[in-house]
Amino acid sequence: MRIGELAERTGTSRRLLRYYEEQGLIIAGRGPNGYRDYDEPAVDRVIQVRGLLDAGLPTRIIKQILPCLDKPRTIYFPDATPEMIATLEAERDRMTRRAECLLRNRDAIVEYLDAVREYDSAV
Amino acid sequence: MRIGELAERTGTSRRLLRYYEEQGLIIAGRGPNGYRDYDEPAVDRVIQVRGLLDAGLPTRIIKQILPCLDKPRTIYFPDATPEMIATLEAERDRMTRRAECLLRNRDAIVEYLDAVREYDSAV
DNA sequence: TCGAACCCTCACATTGATGTGAAGGTCTAC
DNA sequence: GTAGACCTTCACATCAATGTGAGGGTTCGA
Numbered sequence: 001m002r003i004g005e006l007a008e009r010t011g012t013s014r015r016l017l018r019y020y021e022e023q024g025l026i027i028a029g030r031g032p033n034g035y036r037d038y039d040e041p042a043v044d045r046v047i048q049v050r051g052l053l054d055a056g057l058p059t060r061i062i063k064q065i066l067p068c069l070d071k072p073r074t075i076y077f078p079d080a081t082p083e084m085i086a087t088l089e090a091e092r093d094r095m096t097r098r099a100e101c102l103l104r105n106r107d108a109i110v111e112y113l114d115a116v117r118e119y120d121s122a123v
Numbered sequence: 124m125r126i127g128e129l130a131e132r133t134g135t136s137r138r139l140l141r142y143y144e145e146q147g148l149i150i151a152g153r154g155p156n157g158y159r160d161y162d163e164p165a166v167d168r169v170i171q172v173r174g175l176l177d178a179g180l181p182t183r184i185i186k187q188i189l190p191c192l193d194k195p196r197t198i199y200f201p202d203a204t205p206e207m208i209a210t211l212e213a214e215r216d217r218m219t220r221r222a223e224c225l226l227r228n229r230d231a232i233v234e235y236l237d238a239v240r241e242y243d244s245a246v
Numbered sequence: 247t248c249g250a251a252c253c254c255t256c257a258c259a260t261t262g263a264t265g266t267g268a269a270g271g272t273c274t275a276c
Numbered sequence: 277g278t279a280g281a282c283c284t285t286c287a288c289a290t291c292a293a294t295g296t297g298a299g300g301g302t303t304c305g306a
Contacts, residue, residue, distance in 0.1 A: 004282065014283090015265065033272060035283055051224035056179035058262070068235040069228055077242035085239065088232050095229040099222040101174035105192055106218040109211050112191040116208065119200035127252065137253090139294065156302060158253055181292070 003028075006038045010046040017046065023059040025049050025066065056098060057091075065091055126151075129161045133169040140169065146182040148172050148189065179221060180214075188214055 007014045020026045021036075026045055028036040048069070052062050064087055067075040130137045143149045144159075149168055151159040171192070175185050187210055190198040 002283075013265080016263080018285090019263075031283095033283075034285095035272085048224075048228070051221070052228060053263080054179050055221045055225050056177050060262095065228070065232060069231040073235075073238075077239045080239050085236070088236055092229050092232045092236070095225045095232075097174075098178045099225040099229070101171075102178050102218045102222040102225070105171070105175060105188070106215050106222070108192040109188060109215045109218075112196075113208070113211055113215070115196075116200045116203050125253075136294080138296085141255095142293075154253095156253075157255095158302080176293080183292095 001038050003036050006042060006046065009043050010050070012046055012050060020046070020049055024063045025059060061091060124161050126159050126161070129165060129169065132166050133173070135169055135173060143169070143172055147186045148182060184214060
């Protein structure tokens with residue numbers, strides 16, 4: 001598919017899709033006319049990238065961890081350098097902390113909303 | 124306490140503490156000499172703000188939801204406008220999605236690390 | 247009283263993720 | 277064959293979070 005369709009299906013501007021490619025987050029084939037050509041899994045890939053970006057990870061990190069997230073592994077274990085392992089462990093911990101922070105604060109919001117509802121129904 | 128101590132205790136630059144204040148995320152008293160004066164809870168507050176910022180929330184949103192997160196409530200229920208409620212519900216859902224994304228990808232990292240370890244021990 | 251170590255405000259710089267638009271090539275349908 | 281809807285690259289703009297430094301006041305200990 002071409003960039004317009006991918007943009008529409010992922011809710012992402014064309015500009016950003018080109019940017020993600022420039023950052024090495026997604027890859028695109030090229031048609032004979034120079035047009036980018038995406039395969040079906042690109043849709044999920046873009047959505048995943050957007051999710052991680054939205055959760056505060058910079059493109060630099062996303063680029064590093066993405067190959068390890070693929071289900072049929074594209075990166076194999078002998079390729080894993082000690083620095084890579086260290087990066088992954090650090091990011092794993094950081095993501096855990098981020099998620100905890102989000103859930104903790106979300107629960108506080110839920111609690112507040114519950115209290116508001118209770119208050120309103122008592123009026 | 125003054126800004127230097129708060130900076131040290133929260134691992135935040137003075138510049139950023141002033142920025143957070145400017146954005147209405149933290150409040151500071153003022154000494155007779157114009158120096159900012161922080162109370163003890165400011166430490167937790169700053170840490171919470173940093174956590175949310177790191178998890179991808181913009182200051183604009185943090186400012187809106189922070190009052191609802193305080194344990195002894197500083198914002199009371201009659202104050203809750205319908206728009207406020209809508210914002211909170213939207214952010215609640217967004218935070219849930221963010222946390223899910225983080226945990227899902229973190230688990231994939233964990234899985235990858237496990238596989239690497241297994242591979243290494245088999246060599 | 248002097249110097250070090252604080253603090254203040256103001257302002258300009260940078261970085262990363264985005265928007266926007268220009269100048270131009272390609273494809274399709276009329 | 278021309279118009280409209282795609283696509284390309286390139287470049288400049290913006291916004292939020294953050295760094296940095298200038299110019300100047302305060303506090304405290306030697």
